[in-house]
Amino acid sequence: xxxARPTVLTRLSQKEVSAAxxxxxxxxxxxxxxxxxxxxFCDLSGLDLAGxxxxxxxxxxxxxxxxxxxxxxxxxxxxFGADLRRANLSNAQMRRADLRGAxxxxxxxxxxxxxxxxxxxxxxxEKDRHGNLKMLQHDAKPSELPSAMxxxxxxxxxxxxxxxxxxxxxxxxxxxxxxxxxxxxxxARLTGANLENADLSGCDLxxxxxxxxxxxxxxMDFTNTHGADLSRTLTDKSEPDAAExxxxxxxxxxxxxxxxxxxxxxxxxDLSGLDLRRTRNLAHRMLTALTAPGAVLYGINLEGASLQxxxxxxxxTDLSDTILAPLLIAGERLLPARLDNVEARxxxxxxxxxxxxxxxxxxxxxxxLTGSDLRGADMTDVTLMGAKLPMQFAEIA
Numbered sequence: 001x002x003x004a005r006p007t008v009l010t011r012l013s014q015k016e017v018s019a020a021x022x023x024x025x026x027x028x029x030x031x032x033x034x035x036x037x038x039x040x041f042c043d044l045s046g047l048d049l050a051g052x053x054x055x056x057x058x059x060x061x062x063x064x065x066x067x068x069x070x071x072x073x074x075x076x077x078x079x080f081g082a083d084l085r086r087a088n089l090s091n092a093q094m095r096r097a098d099l100r101g102a103x104x105x106x107x108x109x110x111x112x113x114x115x116x117x118x119x120x121x122x123x124x125x126e127k128d129r130h131g132n133l134k135m136l137q138h139d140a141k142p143s144e145l146p147s148a149m150x151x152x153x154x155x156x157x158x159x160x161x162x163x164x165x166x167x168x169x170x171x172x173x174x175x176x177x178x179x180x181x182x183x184x185x186x187x188a189r190l191t192g193a194n195l196e197n198a199d200l201s202g203c204d205l206x207x208x209x210x211x212x213x214x215x216x217x218x219x220m221d222f223t224n225t226h227g228a229d230l231s232r233t234l235t236d237k238s239e240p241d242a243a244e245x246x247x248x249x250x251x252x253x254x255x256x257x258x259x260x261x262x263x264x265x266x267x268x269x270d271l272s273g274l275d276l277r278r279t280r281n282l283a284h285r286m287l288t289a290l291t292a293p294g295a296v297l298y299g300i301n302l303e304g305a306s307l308q309x310x311x312x313x314x315x316x317t318d319l320s321d322t323i324l325a326p327l328l329i330a331g332e333r334l335l336p337a338r339l340d341n342v343e344a345r346x347x348x349x350x351x352x353x354x355x356x357x358x359x360x361x362x363x364x365x366x367x368x369l370t371g372s373d374l375r376g377a378d379m380t381d382v383t384l385m386g387a388k389l390p391m392q393f394a395e396i397a
Contacts (some may be wrong), residue, residue, distance in 0.1 A: 009063060010041040050088075053294075070108075077363075080122055083139075103144040110151045111380050119143035119160045150379050152360055172358060172378065174340070192358070194340070214298065234298055237366045245278045252279070256286035271295045346358055360397075 012020075021039045027034025037057040045065040055075040063083040074094045081101040092110040101122030122382040145165035150173050157177040168188045170193045178198040187207040197217040207227045214234045248271070257266030273291040276282070277300065284304040339354075341361040349364075351371040360380040368388045 009041055009043040012039070012047070013048050016102070017047050017049065019045055021049060021054060024057055025053045029057065045083075054258055055093075099143055101141045101143060104148045105146050107145075107148045109153050110149050111153060113154045113381065114150075114158050115156050117155070117158045119145070119158060119163045121162050152378055154361070154381065172340075172360070174361060186278050216298065234296065239276070248274060248276065248279050252282075252285065252287075255290065259286045259288040276300060 002051070004059070009295050013158045017039075020035075022396070023033065023035040024037035026032075026036070027036055033389060037054055039057065039059050039062045040273045041061045043063045043224075044067050045063050045320070046067060047064075048068045049072055050068045051071045051139050052397075053073040054077055055073050055182055057074070057077045059082050060078050060080045061082060064079075064087050065083055066086045066088075068088045069090045069092055070090045071188075072089075072092045074092055074097055076088075076096045076098075077094065078098045080101045081105070082099075084102055084104045084107050087104070088106075088108045090108045091113050092109075094117055095112045095113055095115040097114065097117045098118050099117055104121070119142075122307075127261065142162040142164050143160070145163055145168045148165065148168045151169055151171045153170070153173045155170075155173055155175045155178050157179075158175070159179045160183050161179050161181045163183045164179070165188055165384075166184050167188060169189045171189055172192045173186070173190075174176050174194050175198050176194055176196045177220045178195065178298055180198060180200050180203050182202040183200075184204050185208050186204050188205070190205075190208055190213050192212045194214045195218050196214050199219045200223045201219050201221040201224065202274075203220075206224050206226045208225075210228045210233055211229045212234075213230075214233045216236055218235075219388045251267075251269040251271070254266040255269035258268050261284075269290065273294040274292075275296040276292075277296060277298065279300075281301050282297075282305055283301045285304050286304075287302075288306050339357055339359045342359075344367055345365045346367060347364070349372045350368045353373050354371050354377050356376040356378075357374075358378045359382055360378050361382070363383045364387050365383050366386040370388045371388055374390060
């Protein structure tokens with residue numbers, strides 16, 4: 001069913017929309033002649049606003065079907081009840097945007113920053129000829145996201161209560177603290193999504209793909225997960241097993257002795273598939289030549305730890321939310337490790353193989369990336385202030 005619309009929509013031309021956007025940008029930069037862009041109940045379908053600064057603009061009830069807003073700045077903009085079906089919003093900045101009651105069916109929101117965006121239900125009303133408000137819908141309508149593409153989007157603390165998002169793609173999305181109470185996520189793709197501390201109470205996840213998703217601290221009261229793929233999900237760590245913890249600590253101590261004595265004493269540790277969240281702080285530990293494919297290092301402090309060594313194999317290892325600064329991992333094979341939201345200031349990645357590594361939201365300020373291979377790496381919202389970059393950096397997809 002199409003979103004409810006007023007009887008008359010004002011159709012705007014590309015020239016009119018571009019002029020309004022230019023005036024809005026003038027206002028935003030404090031120049032004379034500027035004016036806030038107001039597109040309330042306007043038809044902007046198919047028009048191009050890519051890369052424009054329209055923060056705080058008003059798109060209430062507007063029709064933006066197949067419009068191009070890629071890379072646009074839309075922070076705190078109002079899309080209340082707007083029709084954004086199949087719109088291109090990829091890599092747009094929409095922090096705290098009002099999307100209540102909006103239709104985003106099939107929209108492209110890949111890499112979009114939707115921090116604290118509001119997708120809750122809303123109802124469009126308009127005045128009749130007597131000045132009385134009348135509702136264009138009988139009931140408040142939830143935001144519609146069926147088949148929307150939200151791969152690698154930032155939805156941290158977004159409000160999606162009651163949202164309709166069946167078959168939407170949230171692959172690798174950051175959804176920490178996201179409110180998804182009573183949301184319809186049937187057959188949605190949430191592979192690798194970070195749902196730490198998200199509220200999924202009463203959410204319909206039947207048939208959804210949550211393989212490799214992070215569910216640490218997530219609320220799942222009365223959540224329907226019938227037929228959902230929950231393989232390799234990272235949940236809250238279980239009650240510590242004293243014997244297992246002691247065994248891991250002994251392995252780490254023996255490994256440190258082995259590394260410091262050039263193999264004359266101790267023994268190399270194999271931490272494959274182990275959950276290291278039970279161990280004590282790993283900061284400044286001697287972990288040279290560590291073998292740990294599939295190990296869980298989520299949220300662990302590795303500050304100053306020694307991880308260099310040609311035998312290090314961290315492919316498929318989850319390093320999300322870890323502290324890696326300052327850390328020497330030069331020349332290592334890290335593909336396709338999860339390195340999103342890590343703190344790696346001053347870390348040395350010189351010559352590291354980071355092909356297809358997931359590094360979204362990480363702090364790599366002043367890090368050394370010279371000679372590293374970053375082809376296909378996800379560098380969305382990565383902080384690179386003062387970082388030393390490889391020659392091929394401009395070619396990163």
